[in-house]
Each structure stands twice: as structure tokens, then as C-alpha cells.
Amino acid sequence: MIVSVGLLVIVAVTTTDAGYVPYNLGKINVAVYKPVNQSSTIWDSDPSFVVDRNTQTCSYAHEAHNWWYVDLEADYPVGEINVLGCCDSHKRGYNISVNIGLSLDNLTEVAFWPGPIGKTEQTINFPNTKTRYVKIVSKKYYGSIDLCDVKVMAYIEHISYYKPTNQSSQYGGYASYKGVDQLDYPVFYSGGCFQTLKAETNWWYVDLEAIYPVWQIQVINRDDSFADRAKNITVMMGDSLDTLTQQAYWAGPLGVYTHVTFPDAIPARYVKLVQRANDYFHLCEVRVLTNRVITLVDGSKTWYGE
Structure with missing residues (x-):
């Protein structure tokens, strides 16, 4: 035992x-x-x-x-x-x-x-x-x-799971919601990735439906010969789509897993990823995590946010 x-x-x-x-x-x-x-x-x-x-x-x-x-x-x-x-x-x-x-x-x-x-x-x-x-x-x-x-x-709270999403364009059936559907296998044809059409600038965003203290953003890229398309990505956050500010930048190309942590947590309702690479834009999952205090099933509190 x-x-x-x-x-x-x-x-x-x-x-x-x-x-x-x-x-x-x-x-x-x-x-x-x-x-x-x-x-x-x-x-x-x-x-x-x-x-x-x-x-x-x-x-x-x-x-x-x-x-x-x-x-x-x-x-x-x-x-x-x-x-x-x-x-x-x-x-x-x-x-x-x-x-x-x-x-x-x-x-x-x-x-x-x-x-x-x-x-x-x-x-x-x-x-x-x-x-x-x-x-x-x-x-x-x-x-x-x-x-x-x-x-x-x-x-910890995964606050982007199945929240409303949008993207600049759509390639085939690879819709924006696939970035938050929890199907995070780095295999493009598993059906769990979003992808836009080819363009100079592409974007994807998630509406968290409330203002949360965002502590960490994790992304899963596809793991194949087209993985290097995920590059020159700006991470933007804010309370509205009209007031977003840059909080991180990934020159890339991204590997399978990439994350950025904000030790002080940034209040935001929207998280938007903007790619300027004159290419297709795809990711298999985007996780937005908050570090506020949460109550567990047994009634105890986590130490996050305290």
C-alpha cells in the first residue's frame, strides 16, 4: 500500500x-x-x-x-x-x-x-x-x-473554460470556442484547436463574463510541422474590448506549451491574443487562471490571493 x-x-x-x-x-x-x-x-x-x-x-x-x-x-x-x-x-x-x-x-x-x-x-x-x-x-x-x-x-480556478469566444476569421470547422473546450491535445486533427484564415493580422479572444484577477495564461500549440505559425503574438487584457492593453508578448515560434504569470494578478474581463505574422493563427487551448481565494469541496480555503 x-x-x-x-x-x-x-x-x-x-x-x-x-x-x-x-x-x-x-x-x-x-x-x-x-x-x-x-x-x-x-x-x-x-x-x-x-x-x-x-x-x-x-x-x-x-x-x-x-x-x-x-x-x-x-x-x-x-x-x-x-x-x-x-x-x-x-x-x-x-x-x-x-x-x-x-x-x-x-x-x-x-x-x-x-x-x-x-x-x-x-x-x-x-x-x-x-x-x-x-x-x-x-x-x-x-x-x-x-x-x-x-x-x-x-x-485553481480555470475561468476561461467554455466562456464566449470570437476570432478574426475561421478556417473550416476550427471555430473559436475550440480554444476553451478543454480538448487540449496538441494534435490539430483531434478537433480541439481553433484556426483562422491566413492574414497579416489575426486575433482570438475570450470573454470571461466578469472581471477576474488574472494570475496566469497558458496556451497549448499544435505539435506538428505547422507549429511554427504561432509566433509574434501579443497578449492583451482589459475590462472591455475597447480598453485592452498589452501585458505580454511571445515572439515565438511557440512550443507545445507556453505560459505567462502575473504575480500581482491583473483585473480583466477580456483576454485577447493578436498575431501579426501574415499566416494562419491556431492554438489548441487557452487557459486563463485566477488566483483569488476559492472554497474547496471540503470547505477549506486555498491560500491563493491571501
């Missing part, structure tokens, strides 16, 4: 045919496409496979003192971590410790299990804790770590 700070729950993973894990509404997986590292790699694996949302791609570390970690690139109120191993048949991954913290030099263990890690997702729950780094360590000297998926779930 897993010994954790909170309730231990072991659940089976549901995947689509492509191997992607469906999005968990109400919580946000803040580890997706974030910077990662591990102690060693073999078999042409890569530590980024663990956060690519594809459970069929895995990373393997088989040297002494093995570890893997993800840098969330900001402090999030994390209360749940899900770990999926590689194979039931090989039975690798013993004496596994899961650690969190605000720096790699000051981590706290929140779970430990003797292992092995198998192809059943292990869910670790614990009180919401400010977290930037999640590190998984094998305490067995020559203990291997084989990981296919790690989800770090943060309880």
Missing part, C-alpha cells in the same frame, strides 16, 4: 485510443509539458514522456540513486499527485518516495510505497500545499524508475 499524508485511492486509468488521459474537470494538471529531469535514461526514452499526456510513452532510469522531477515553473496549491508506472510484467520501481517543495534543496516526502510501480495509476492525496517541484526517488540503491505518466493536480 501507499503511505501518504492523505487518503490513499488507487484507480484504473481510462484512456482514449491515442493513449491520452481525459482531462479531470475541477482540477488542473499543472505538470503537462513542464520542464523535467531525471538521473539517467535508457532505451531512447526521455523524461518529458512522463508529462506529455500520452500514457503509451514512458521514461526509464536504471542506474544507481534514480530520480525524476518536474519543475512546475510557479507555486501552485497542489493536493493530489497521480503516478502511472510502465509495466505489470517487469515489476520495476521499488521503495518509491514522492516529494514536493518550493525548491529542490528543500523537499518534503508526502508518500512512500514499497512498490513495484505497475500499470495501475496510484493516486496520492494530501492537504493543499504550495508546490513548485515534484520529485520521485527510488530509495533502493539500484532501484529503477519506470514512469509513463505523472499528473500534479492543483486546485
